[in-house]
Each structure stands twice: as structure tokens, then as C-alpha cells.
Amino acid sequence: xxxxxxxxxxxxxxxxxxxxxxxxxxxxxxxxxxxxxxxxxxxxxxxxxxxxxxxxxxxxxxxxxxxxxxxxxxxxxxxxxxxxxxxxxxxxxxxxxxxxxxxxxxxxxxxxxx
Amino acid sequence: xxxxxxxxxxxxxxxxxxxxxxxxxxxxxxxxxxxxxxxxxxxxxxxxxxxxxxxxxxxxxxxxxxxxxxxxxxxxxxxxxxxxxxxxxxxxxxxxxxxxxxxxxxxxxxxxx
Numbered sequence: 001x002x003x004x005x006x007x008x009x010x011x012x013x014x015x016x017x018x019x020x021x022x023x024x025x026x027x028x029x030x031x032x033x034x035x036x037x038x039x040x041x042x043x044x045x046x047x048x049x050x051x052x053x054x055x056x057x058x059x060x061x062x063x064x065x066x067x068x069x070x071x072x073x074x075x076x077x078x079x080x081x082x083x084x085x086x087x088x089x090x091x092x093x094x095x096x097x098x099x100x101x102x103x104x105x106x107x108x109x110x111x112x113x114x
Numbered sequence: 115x116x117x118x119x120x121x122x123x124x125x126x127x128x129x130x131x132x133x134x135x136x137x138x139x140x141x142x143x144x145x146x147x148x149x150x151x152x153x154x155x156x157x158x159x160x161x162x163x164x165x166x167x168x169x170x171x172x173x174x175x176x177x178x179x180x181x182x183x184x185x186x187x188x189x190x191x192x193x194x195x196x197x198x199x200x201x202x203x204x205x206x207x208x209x210x211x212x213x214x215x216x217x218x219x220x221x222x223x224x225x226x227x
Contacts, residue, residue: 031212035215042217042219042220043203045214045216048213048214050212056212056213090157094213103215104160105157106157107155108157
């Protein structure tokens, strides 16, 4: 069974631009979560989607948004990019939502903001 | 929210020795504790997990122990090998809050051949 895939793997943007990252969960998994990983803050939860609905949201500004499609694929968007948004963005999928479930991570998208 | 602390931040061991990484959590409602291994350029890989109704779990050379009273859990790796070198993260999830994980700050493990 294929793992979690994320595209693109690398992105370079400039301040003020916006970016969209994509995540395809493991086949059959219906919950997708997004995390930001930086050397200073570590791994921080952004949001979780299940059945096209946002179930949980972390402490990030409204510039960070996401959505999930009927096939469980998910996208996250960051608008008005800032230098501090440079990070590895990780997507994780799990079979169900509503109760804590094992999460499997993708390889991440490395975003660099210049 | 939950606060997870992880120690040590770096750990070097000789090949064949054991490695122990410790984490503490703050919210007594946390009930799921996974451990992830992250190699350079890759996403975190689940290596073992434990739920709050279990005190210890083993998988070959890897074991995790949980002390709910003290709110701490530990990862034990025995007979370490060079390929165990990576960054290890502990995490905690609060009961009935879905899949929001709170991560520790990571331990960089180096196994010296």
C-alpha cells in the first residue's frame, strides 16, 4: 500500500506571495492532519480534516487554511507569506477521526520564503 | 493544551549499548503516546506507540514504558546499531480531541560504530 504523498517536495517563494501544498493520504484513510516543523518551534499542529470538515485547529493565524476533498486528498494554503513561514510542512493520515488514531506522516514539503 | 518535554536533546552511545529517551506530559487526559523516528530529509516514521491502559510495550529491540501517575513515558532501544542514528520524537494526544498530537522537542541519537 502506498504511503502518504506530498507535492511539491520543495518550494521557494517570496514574501507576500501565497502557496498551496497538496497531500494524498494512504488509501482508505479518511483523516488528514497538517503540521509545521521548524528548528525553533519543533513540530506544531496546524489542523485536521475529516470528511471534508475541519475537526481541529492549532494556534496559527488565519493566513493558514486548508481543505479536504471527497477523495480525502487535502490541500493547505498559506497567504501573504512571511519569512517565518519557512518550514517543513508535514501531512499525516489516519484511518478515522474523532478518537486518537495512529498517524502516518508523508515526506513533507520544504517551503523557503525569501 | 498539552505540554510535552523531552530529554536529552542529544545522545551518543556506542554500538551495542542501550539508549533511553524520556518524556513528560502535563495533561492527565492524554491517553495516546507515539514515538517517531525522523531521518534526514524524511518525514517522521512511527516506531512504537502506547495507550494509557498499558504500562509497557515491546517490539523487538524497542520498548516503551508509561507511568501515568508521574505523567512520564520513555523509549528504550537495546543493542543499538548505526542505522538507529536519527532524531526521535515523543508525542501525546488528549482523549477525545481527535488526532491533534503534541510533540516533544526531539532527541538526536548518534550510534558510534
